[in-house]
Amino acid sequence: MTDQPTTAVAEHELPETPGAYDLVFDGFAGGRFDGRYDLLGFGTSHRAGHTHPTERPAPRGGRKCLACRWTEVRIMAPLDDGPDRYVVHTAGRSEVTGEKTLHRILETDSAAEVVVILGGSSGLSRPLPQTALDALAQAAECDEPLERAYDLLIAVQ
Numbered sequence: 001m002t003d004q005p006t007t008a009v010a011e012h013e014l015p016e017t018p019g020a021y022d023l024v025f026d027g028f029a030g031g032r033f034d035g036r037y038d039l040l041g042f043g044t045s046h047r048a049g050h051t052h053p054t055e056r057p058a059p060r061g062g063r064k065c066l067a068c069r070w071t072e073v074r075i076m077a078p079l080d081d082g083p084d085r086y087v088v089h090t091a092g093r094s095e096v097t098g099e100k101t102l103h104r105i106l107e108t109d110s111a112a113e114v115v116v117i118l119g120g121s122s123g124l125s126r127p128l129p130q131t132a133l134d135a136l137a138q139a140a141e142c143d144e145p146l147e148r149a150y151d152l153l154i155a156v157q
């Protein structure tokens, strides 16, 4: 750790299209981005239209509104750390005033573990959420170990 101040990356600046990005970003739930990363795959459950009158946000626990609260998944490769290293970033985003986005940033050197991380608390006992599957499918197009893991997953689901 250094005492140097880090440049915060605003949430709206987190990348959504494949490519290389410099990121310095702390996850609330541990983990952080610090360096240059290749975005391999991105998935989001965000939808443009609200499912309720927009004078107020959708209540928590009520009918889901994916314009108010949604999930983003990023699969990235740290470019400073050598090959076959992955970062999985999961964000519970919210546009509702007063609510914080929850970030989870986990690193692994195993493509298979990327899939397990994407499964979240239910692991692989249930099919991957569509948002995670979208990110993995995109990442599988440009990364061979992830492609093998994706093919295996599709074969068993």
Ligand SMILES: [Zn+2]
Residues within 6 Å of the ligand: 049, 050, 051, 052, 057, 058, 065, 066, 067, 068, 069
């Ligand atoms: Zn809404």
